[in-house]
Amino acid sequence: MQVLTTFFENNLTLIYFFYGLAFFSMGLLVWVESRQASTFRLAQAMGPLAGFGLLHGLHEWFEMFQRLGAAGAANIPAWLLLDEVRVAHLALSFSLLIVFGIRLIYLSRGEQAQSEKLHAFLIAGTLLGIWLISLLLTYWVYQPPPEEFIAAVDTLTRYILGIPGAALAAWAIVLEQRTFQRLDMPGTGRDLLRAALALFIYGVFGQIFPRASFLYPANIVNATLFAQLFGIPIQLFRAIMASLIAIYFVRALRAFEIERQRNLARANEAKLAAQEEALFIQAQSRRETESLNRELQTAVHDLSLLFDLSRSLSATLDRDELLNQAVQQICDSLPYVETSLVVLRTHPEQPLRCLTYAGYERQPQRGTPSCNEGHVLTTYVLNNGQPAFFHEGVVESLPRAVANPEGEDRSLPIGDCLLGFPLGDVTSVSGGLVLGLSPEVSQLSRRDLELLATIASQLTIAIENATRYGESQARETLRGELLHQVVSAQERERQRIARELHDGTGQTLTALGLGFAAASENVTHNPALASSQLAELKVMSTQALQELRDLIRDLRPSLLDDLGLVPALQSQVQSFAERTGVQAEFVLNGRRQRVQPEIETIVFRIAQEALTNVAKHAQAKQVTVAVSFIDNSLCLEVRDDGRGFVPYLAFESVGDGQQAWGLLGMQERVALVGGSCVVHSEPGQGTAVKVSIPITAT
Numbered sequence: 001m002q003v004l005t006t007f008f009e010n011n012l013t014l015i016y017f018f019y020g021l022a023f024f025s026m027g028l029l030v031w032v033e034s035r036q037a038s039t040f041r042l043a044q045a046m047g048p049l050a051g052f053g054l055l056h057g058l059h060e061w062f063e064m065f066q067r068l069g070a071a072g073a074a075n076i077p078a079w080l081l082l083d084e085v086r087v088a089h090l091a092l093s094f095s096l097l098i099v100f101g102i103r104l105i106y107l108s109r110g111e112q113a114q115s116e117k118l119h120a121f122l123i124a125g126t127l128l129g130i131w132l133i134s135l136l137l138t139y140w141v142y143q144p145p146p147e148e149f150i151a152a153v154d155t156l157t158r159y160i161l162g163i164p165g166a167a168l169a170a171w172a173i174v175l176e177q178r179t180f181q182r183l184d185m186p187g188t189g190r191d192l193l194r195a196a197l198a199l200f201i202y203g204v205f206g207q208i209f210p211r212a213s214f215l216y217p218a219n220i221v222n223a224t225l226f227a228q229l230f231g232i233p234i235q236l237f238r239a240i241m242a243s244l245i246a247i248y249f250v251r252a253l254r255a256f257e258i259e260r261q262r263n264l265a266r267a268n269e270a271k272l273a274a275q276e277e278a279l280f281i282q283a284q285s286r287r288e289t290e291s292l293n294r295e296l297q298t299a300v301h302d303l304s305l306l307f308d309l310s311r312s313l314s315a316t317l318d319r320d321e322l323l324n325q326a327v328q329q330i331c332d333s334l335p336y337v338e339t340s341l342v343v344l345r346t347h348p349e350q351p352l353r354c355l356t357y358a359g360y361e362r363q364p365q366r367g368t369p370s371c372n373e374g375h376v377l378t379t380y381v382l383n384n385g386q387p388a389f390f391h392e393g394v395v396e397s398l399p400r401a402v403a404n405p406e407g408e409d410r411s412l413p414i415g416d417c418l419l420g421f422p423l424g425d426v427t428s429v430s431g432g433l434v435l436g437l438s439p440e441v442s443q444l445s446r447r448d449l450e451l452l453a454t455i456a457s458q459l460t461i462a463i464e465n466a467t468r469y470g471e472s473q474a475r476e477t478l479r480g481e482l483l484h485q486v487v488s489a490q491e492r493e494r495q496r497i498a499r500e501l502h503d504g505t506g507q508t509l510t511a512l513g514l515g516f517a518a519a520s521e522n523v524t525h526n527p528a529l530a531s532s533q534l535a536e537l538k539v540m541s542t543q544a545l546q547e548l549r550d551l552i553r554d555l556r557p558s559l560l561d562d563l564g565l566v567p568a569l570q571s572q573v574q575s576f577a578e579r580t581g582v583q584a585e586f587v588l589n590g591r592r593q594r595v596q597p598e599i600e601t602i603v604f605r606i607a608q609e610a611l612t613n614v615a616k617h618a619q620a621k622q623v624t625v626a627v628s629f630i631d632n633s634l635c636l637e638v639r640d641d642g643r644g645f646v647p648y649l650a651f652e653s654v655g656d657g658q659q660a661w662g663l664l665g666m667q668e669r670v671a672l673v674g675g676s677c678v679v680h681s682e683p684g685q686g687t688a689v690k691v692s693i694p695i696t697a698t
Contacts, residue, residue, distance in 0.1 A: 012235060013067045019239035020060030026246035027053020033253050040259065041107040042176050048100035048120075049169075053246075055093035062086040063235075083150040087157060091131065094161035097203075098124040101168030108175040131160045144214065151211055155218040158207040166203015170196040180255060188255040195248035202241035209234045295447075302451050305333050310458055319467060320356065326459055327358040330435070336448070338438040341369050343378040344423065344431030344463070352378055352431060359436065377420035378432030387453060391417035398449060421456035423463060433459060508544035512537055565600040566592050566627060569607055573625050576611045583622045584611075590629035595695040602669045603627075603636050603691065606677070609666060610638035610689045618642025618687060629695075636691040644681045666691070 031050035102120035173196035339359035424430035620642035675693030
């Protein structure tokens with residue numbers, strides 16, 4: 001063994017050469033592969049590993065050149081072979097090994113690239129900081145000579161950076177080899193496991209025997225002890241492990257070539273698939289072009305129909321004329337539609353009515369439609385908001401009957417049935433378009449159903465426009481009638497005031513004038529009679545003054561100007577209860593405040609009109625007047641428990657001898673100040689007049 005030991009020590013320079021060559025070659029090959037595009041996580045972390053191999057190989061060649069320089073066999077500048085430069089290479093190479101291990105561990109856990117880089121440099125920087133602090137403490141405590149300090153630095157580098165770096169890198173490689181097992185690359189996985197084992201042995205057992213130093217345990221467990229125990233220098237053991245690491249890592253790099261071959265194979269397969277798909281698309285394109293031509297012809301026909309219908313619908317704003325033209329045109333233009341019927345209501349509270357129809361004259365059994373089926377179908381489509389069909393007494397929605405998850409254009413077996421489409425919604429002018437399909441037509445396509453739905457949509461818009469126009473015209477007529485009623489009411493009020501002044505206050509003032517004349521004649525010769533006459537005249541003047549005050553109060557209560565709306569309404573409610581015997585209550589919600597005079601006047605007049613209606617028509621036992629100041633709004637509600645009525649019928653009957661001018665006047669007054677007035681009532685359920693007006697406190 002002594003002979004063998006002597007042989008290796010004599011050839012230690014050659015061992016350093018192969019030792020450095022193994023790491024340098026590995027680092028060079030790893031660096032070349034790391035420049036290639038790859039999806040492996042290992043490729044993302046191989047940069048630091050390549051740096052470790054190159055720098056660690058240079059470190060071993062430093063040892064070789066130092067020995068050659070000492071023997072005079074190398075002409076290298078002395079500063080380049082300083083121990084400080086060699087140790088710096090050793091520390092930097094182990095730091096890169098730490099960075100490689102940490103990055104690969106975090107990549108194996110699925111961390112983001114920025115996260116794993118940050119953690120890798122933080123941990124490596126921490127270990128470097130510990131290493132530097134250890135160097136400073138060693139130098140400060142022991143004050144060793146330069147040669148011994150270099151040996152101590154070498155020892156601390158291997159303990160603090162080398163052993164942890166090799167352990168972390170080996171653990172990371174073990175974790176990463178599972179990826180290659182999952183990718184059906186068991187050979188690469190085994191090579192990585194072997195490389196990890198060789199790296200662990202090299203890093204732990206190879207670095208735990210540093211050169212002899214005064215530091216514990218390097219003063220005992222060192223390269224000399226290794227040579228005594230195993231008969232070979234520690235450099236040979238490290239060189240063998242370095243060779244195994246390089247061999248297994250280089251073998252594992254074949255995975256990148258396999259990946260490239262697989263990518264190439266997939267690319268070729270994708271190319272062939274793309275060619276086949278191109279041929280398929282070309283054939284499909286021809287079929288689709290033919291289909292599109294057919295669809296285009298159908299679309300042109302449908303658009304022509306829609307255009308003609310739209311032109312007819314826009315030609316008039318008279319709803320009845322519009323509907324008559326539309327249903328007739330639908331029957332004439334669509335061969336599969338035999339009859340058409342419009343079931344409509346102009347108010348949410350109105351019942352549905354059959355307004356117009358077409359095509360029934362062609363049927364020998366019926367010249368006019370039976371509206372029962374149309375009512376049932378229209379009620380269903382309005383409640384569900386979807387088209388439906390009626391067949392043999394059963395109503396079913398069209399989407400469930402025709403649509404399917406695959407989106408195929410299935411047809412609807414129709415036979416002799418009715419199709420219903422909604423017109424409007426339940427909150428406005430609403431109804432349904434009911435189409436009777438011809439028995440000769442066996443099925444209806446989705447395109448046909450979409451065309452019918454579009455026709456129904458156009459008809460809905462036309463009905464809404466015509467209805468709004470009719471309402472606008474009716475509103476203007478009512479506004480004119482209302483103005484006439486207001487002027488007439490003003491004239492009647494003036495006549496009443498004139499009559500009351502003439503019959504009441506005027507007669508009293510005439511009597512006062514005659515009485516004062518008689519009293520003035522009796523003052524001198526009959527003072528007692530004059531005194532009696534003056535007393536009677538005083539009573540008469542007091543009555544005249546009270547009558548005048550009552551007249552002024554009826555015209556406009558002074559409380560409204562002096563104290564505001566709330567006291568005026570309280571007085572009005574109290575006066576109403578005393579005058580009619582109806583139990584009346586006034587309620588105030590919110591903090592009382594003064595608002596614009598015109599708004600106070602409007603609210604007071606509306607309350608006055610509502611109470612007048614209660615007294616005249618409601619036959620109520622109780623009435624409540626509530627005023628609320630909420631969120632910059634003034635709200636008035638007058639609610640009674642009287643006999644009630646149907647509001648829309650009352651408004652529609654204005655001008656037909658009915659007395660709804662007061663309600664219309666309330667709405668007009670409120671509209672002038674940007675508010676709203678709503679009347680809620682049902683027969684036998686009482687009436688509530690609700691007013692809301694935006695206000696600005698004064």
